[in-house]
Amino acid sequence: MLEIRDLVKVYPGPVAALHGVRLDVPRGLFGLLGPNGSGKSTLMKILAGLLAPTSGRVVLDGVDVTDRPQLVWPRLGYLPQDFGFYPRLTGEAMLRHLLDLKGVGERSRRSRIALELLDRVNLGAAAGRRVAEYSGGMRQRLGIAQAIAGDPELLIVDEPTAGLDPEERLRFHHLLAELAETRTVLLSTHLVEDVAMLCPRFAVLRFGRLLLEGTPQQARRAIPGRLAEGLVARDALEPLRRTARVTQHLLFEGRHRVRLHVPEGPLPPEFVEVPATLEDAYMLLTLDDAARTLPASA
Ligand code: ADP
Ligand code: MG
Secondary structure (H helix, E strand, O other), X not given: OEEEEEEEEEEOOOEEEEEEEEEEEOOEEEEEEOOOOOOHHHHHXXXXXXXXXXXXXXXXXXXXXXOOHHHOHHHEEEEOOOOOOOOOOEHHHHHHHHXXXXXXXXXXXXXXXXXXXXXXXXXXXXXXXXXXXXXXHHHHHHHHHHHOOOOOOEEEEEOOOOOOOHHHHHHXXXXXXXXXXXXXXXXXXXXXXXXXXXXXXXXXXXOOEEEEEEOHHHHHHOOOOEEEEEEEOHXXXXXXXXXXXXXXXXXXXXXXXXXXXXXXXXXXXXXXXXXXXHHHHHHHHHHHHHHHHOOOOO
């Protein structure tokens, strides 16, 4: 169990990136969901022991590791958001180099370890190809290969699905789900879909504050009232937006498909009730928070 206690991070500037985050991360896959700039990477760097918090504690299985990050390093795998590779190396050579840096295994065994890890993330067949030729999904899987070297019990992955196409994202989801069977995986993402597909528990971070922590089902059930969906003409959009909270607005066959929240009373004409999704819950939470934290416009 990873216990995060009242973490505050103020960067020089000053920029307050975390405002007292308190969270328990259990075993399995845990999602940290938040928009860009919410403090996800800051939190993950602190947990990985690469950045010192301004105040607060990080406790791993009862051991306070805040001031002694070297205690966590052997037990931790980390895939940073901006992981860099040498594109001219082959996948295997790149991974061997990373194992060298990490000090995993004896030198003579590193080649074998690298190949085993590549197999693990389904890159065995691409081991001899240059990283420059890898797709985005393959690079992320190579990043996972270095992160799981040494079989860490805690795996921290920072926005690994950003920029992957749908097929690669699905494949990556399967890999994360498999890795989470035997360890804690903390996944940060700005995509609600990642959480909906993968995470039995999650938390929402916004402007460095946790807005919510729980299961996706709890988040959906906590929405008061109903969700409704309908097709509307363009000139009906503005009046709707003024009276209701819109959780989704898409074009559908050239018309505007709108999902909105109906806290009480009848649905608008031509709208039908739909089951609430995690996306709805997240949107409403974000809108509520914006209404609370930003001055109301005239
Ligand atoms: P996220 O990963 O959710 O996009 P970050 O943790 O990267 O969020 O950033 C949170 C806030 O901290 C942002 O306002 C960002 O501009 C700021 N920030 C991040 N890193 C630094 C830094 N090294 N120096 C100053 N401000 C930073
Ligand atoms: Mg980030």
